[in-house]
Amino acid sequence: MFTLARNELYRLFLSPLAWVILALCQLLIAYLFLTHIDYFMQIQGKMSAIPGAPGVTEMIAVPLMNNTAMILLLIAPLITMRLVAEERRNNSLPLLLSAPLSVVQIVLGKYLGTLSFFIVLLSLISLMPLSLSLGASLDYGVIMSGLLGLVLLVASFTAIGLFLSSLTAQPTIAAISTFAFLFLFWIIDWAGNTQIMAETTSLFNWLSLLRHYEPLLQGEVNSSDVAYYLIIIVAFLALTIRRLDAERLN
Amino acid sequence: MSLSPLLSATALSHHYGTQTQIAVNNINIEIYKGEVVGLLGPNGAGKSTSMKMLSGNLAPTQGQIMINGYDLLSQPKQAKAHIGYLPEQPPLYKELTVKEFLYFCAKINLIPSKNINFAVNTVLERCGLGDMTKRLIGNLSKGYQQRVGIAQAIIHTPAVVILDEPTSGLDPIQIREIRHLIRDIATEHSVILSTHILPEVQMLCDRVQIINDGKFIFSDTIAGLNKQRQAFNLLCTLLAPPSVTSLQKISGVTAVETLSPSQFCLHYQPDLNPTAELLNLAVTQNWQLTELMPEQHSLEDVFMNIIQQEQESATVEQII
Numbered sequence: 001m002f003t004l005a006r007n008e009l010y011r012l013f014l015s016p017l018a019w020v021i022l023a024l025c026q027l028l029i030a031y032l033f034l035t036h037i038d039y040f041m042q043i044q045g046k047m048s049a050i051p052g053a054p055g056v057t058e059m060i061a062v063p064l065m066n067n068t069a070m071i072l073l074l075i076a077p078l079i080t081m082r083l084v085a086e087e088r089r090n091n092s093l094p095l096l097l098s099a100p101l102s103v104v105q106i107v108l109g110k111y112l113g114t115l116s117f118f119i120v121l122l123s124l125i126s127l128m129p130l131s132l133s134l135g136a137s138l139d140y141g142v143i144m145s146g147l148l149g150l151v152l153l154v155a156s157f158t159a160i161g162l163f164l165s166s167l168t169a170q171p172t173i174a175a176i177s178t179f180a181f182l183f184l185f186w187i188i189d190w191a192g193n194t195q196i197m198a199e200t201t202s203l204f205n206w207l208s209l210l211r212h213y214e215p216l217l218q219g220e221v222n223s224s225d226v227a228y229y230l231i232i233i234v235a236f237l238a239l240t241i242r243r244l245d246a247e248r249l250n
Numbered sequence: 251m252s253l254s255p256l257l258s259a260t261a262l263s264h265h266y267g268t269q270t271q272i273a274v275n276n277i278n279i280e281i282y283k284g285e286v287v288g289l290l291g292p293n294g295a296g297k298s299t300s301m302k303m304l305s306g307n308l309a310p311t312q313g314q315i316m317i318n319g320y321d322l323l324s325q326p327k328q329a330k331a332h333i334g335y336l337p338e339q340p341p342l343y344k345e346l347t348v349k350e351f352l353y354f355c356a357k358i359n360l361i362p363s364k365n366i367n368f369a370v371n372t373v374l375e376r377c378g379l380g381d382m383t384k385r386l387i388g389n390l391s392k393g394y395q396q397r398v399g400i401a402q403a404i405i406h407t408p409a410v411v412i413l414d415e416p417t418s419g420l421d422p423i424q425i426r427e428i429r430h431l432i433r434d435i436a437t438e439h440s441v442i443l444s445t446h447i448l449p450e451v452q453m454l455c456d457r458v459q460i461i462n463d464g465k466f467i468f469s470d471t472i473a474g475l476n477k478q479r480q481a482f483n484l485l486c487t488l489l490a491p492p493s494v495t496s497l498q499k500i501s502g503v504t505a506v507e508t509l510s511p512s513q514f515c516l517h518y519q520p521d522l523n524p525t526a527e528l529l530n531l532a533v534t535q536n537w538q539l540t541e542l543m544p545e546q547h548s549l550e551d552v553f554m555n556i557i558q559q560e561q562e563s564a565t566v567e568q569i570i
Contacts, residue, residue, distance in 0.1 A: 003354070003357040004358065011345055011346065014345045014346070015345060090341075091337065091341055092341040092343060093341070094305070094307050094335060094337045094341045095341035095342075095355070095358075095402065096358065097306065097307045098306055098330060098333065098334075098335040099330065099355075099358040099359050100328070100330040100331040100359065100360055101327075101330075101358060102326070248306075248307065248308060248309050249309045
């Protein structure tokens with residue numbers, strides 16, 4: 001299983017895609033980081049007069065992590081699309097299926113490999129807010145809970161992407177459907193903004209990926225939010241396993 | 251030698267989709283140690299489906315597969331450790347180098363880490379890939395990619411190696427090299443290979459199973475297949491030929507066909523071979539014999555015969 005995960009990660013870094021994504025992500029987020037700092041510098045004087053005003057963490061780190069989540073939503077489908085779809089296209093799936101590995105091991109191996117790529121990406125990004133500690137005092141609790149939120153978020157993106165990739169032999173279709181799916185679950189709580197459908201909207205609110213991320217960004221770690229992400233991850237991994245098993249049966 | 255087969259499949263069937271689309275219907279395969287079995291059949295006969303089932307890539311609708319004493323369906327991990335499988339298109343990661351790829355294969359086939367180096371080097375040497383270790387698989391020619399595919403299938407020294415059309419799409423020299431390699435593999439492993447190239451079967455296999463429309467219609471050793479090829483015809487060229495009637499008088503000859511003024515084809519009864527008498531007469535009566543050849547059906551003829559017989563009997567059954 002870990003062999004598979006390592007192989008997955010290694011092959012990812014052999015392709016230019018991984019490097020381009022890492023570089024461009026870094027560039028985008030660095031730019032956002034600088035604009036946040038700039039803004040903070042402008043209003044710093046006024047803010048210091050107000051007691052209990054938001055500090056560096058709330059003004060820079062939190063919005064930055066919010067932006068990161070949005071960017072991850074855009075790039076996660078690009079990374080996950082190739083997981084199963086490309087193997088199917090290259091006819092390399094039999095290699096794994098005829099090896100003494102269970103489908104569970106194959107799916108988990110691929111999942112962990114891809115997830116570790118995102119962890120690398122996140123750790124690079126998290127260096128930016130952490131670098132502020134050179135000149136300011138940070139609220140590490142809030143940053144850590146925000147990072148936990150990001151990890152959970154990207155872990156569920158990967159699980160969803162892996163499942164959609166296992167449905168098709170076309171990486172592009174996998175990417176587009178993953179993006180559509182993620183985006184829908186991102187904005188599904190917008191229906192909740194109207195007061196008319198209070199009953200149904202609570203369900204939509206609960207389903208929204210974003211709604212469970214926001215408390216974590218504020219430094220609030222609710223077990224219900226963490227559980228929501230874990231349920232998403234386990235459910236989609238199970239669906240992927242079922243899907244690959246069904247293929248063997250028919 | 252133990253009598254239990256290394257791989258045995260009983261009453262194997264597979265339906266694609268609905269019940270009406272039967273790809274493989276009730277086939278039995280047994281492979282003993284050190285044997286090369288050829289699975290022969292026209293395109294779409296069910297060769298690849300059978301291979302996929304034997305390698306655990308496809309679950310059979312019915313039937314049982316035992317590999318080295320393990321049931322492929324209930325103990326897939328143990329059973330799969332004993333098979334190496336090369337599908338029609340070799341499953342390769344084109345962005346890896348040959349060596350990286352084979353290391354990965356060694357690891358997923360659960361070779362203990364202290365033996366991996368040895369296993370990879372052995373297999374590189376056996377498959378003639380020694381000079382290619384650092385090349386990217388995607389840049390190799392089709393023949394070398396095929397070799398990497400075979401290397402991948404035998405790296406964990408499985409009991410049974412399953413090769414699906416191992417020589418398709420290669421040039422004649424590469425075909426010869428791959429055949430050589432397969433013969434070499436057969437000294438240590440049992441091999442099942444599928445093909446639609448008939449001479450290949452004759453060259454490589456100990457036993458043949460001919461499959462058509464998802465059913466086995468012929469299953470015998472190569473010697474048995476060769477027996478089928480015997481046509482009971484003699485082709486002879488006589489520069490001073492006698493009359494046709496005198497040829498017909500030779501005991502055993504049932505008919506004489508005149509191909510040209512000096513060329514004749516003698517049909518004879520299976521149990522009475524007239525060669526000796528013909529030779530005798532030719533010498534004593536000075537017929538000036540310059541050519542004498544027992545005619546053989548080509549493998550193609552035999553193959554076509556078997557398949558046609560099968561189709562005829564099927565239509566008869568339908569009429570009845």
